[in-house]
Amino acid sequence: FSVWFTNIVSGNHLTDTHNGLRAFNRPFAEPWHIAMSGMANASEIIVKVGKGGWRYTEQPVTIAYNAYAKHKGQSLLNSVNIFIDLLLSRTNQ
16 A cells, blocks of 8 residues: 555655665755654655656565564554655645
């Protein structure tokens, strides 16, 4: 859900919104600060990239989850929380 929503809001077409390395140059990073906490900040960054027309590239990553991480998981509720955070941030800009 979070990948689909973030792609719709940002205009980007990523396969994963919350995993991988993000690197920025100074002109991109200086004008703004990351306001959202937790995993929502990954979506916030992607939205800023898309809305600002910045170039990006997605490199494939392999995520290896251990038994604890698989058991703990990422709940669907967390995706809903990120969705709400993004909507609220868009109305405050």
